[in-house]
Amino acid sequence: DQQVKQNSPSLSVQEGRISILNCDYTNSMFDYFLWYKKYPAEGPTFLISISSIKDKNEDGRFTVFLNKSAKHLSLHIVPSQPGDSAVYFCVARAGNQFYFGTGTSLTVIP
């Protein structure tokens, strides 16, 4: 039972443009949401998070939006850079347990 879903396995974007990665979830008990980036042969790296009491959090080029009524989360990267090419995981927490999506592979084309 996949409680966190990333329905786009891959995404390609031109350098300098906006990248939008989407995530849907089913569990209304999730209270904390995170995005991680993963390069091959490395562990996931924390990017940005948002509490369920907020609808937006911004950190430099990265912005996360949360729509609780739609159970939808998105990550915006502006402007996209070639170094952003990686797999991005959407993560949600209920209690002390974190649930991962299946990931979206982002390719930023120079």
Add this chain to the structure above:
Amino acid sequence: DAGVTQSPTHLIKTRGQQVTLRCSPKSGHDTVSWYQQALGQGPQFIFQYYEEEERQRGNFPDRFSGHQFPNYSSELNVNALLLGDSALYLCASSFLSGNSPLHFGNGTRLTVT
């Protein structure tokens, strides 16, 4: 400030054998969680340790067991290895309370032949 370290980086075992993976958490963190990542999938939660006790467990059989030591480091043990146990095993540390993100090591790649 050392981050999360895992050893070994790669391991090859035969079906039926046992394996032990090790993890040292990020300095200051008190909680260690283990995840299994199969190819093309997101990490799946195995279990979480805090104060040397297993606090939560995911949907993994009893062949998977763990331990946390007084210095917060942790071990993951897998008995009676199956071919399907081949995966990347990730250790993550955090604080138990508050909105504390997980910090991951680079993982141990286990291959079972």
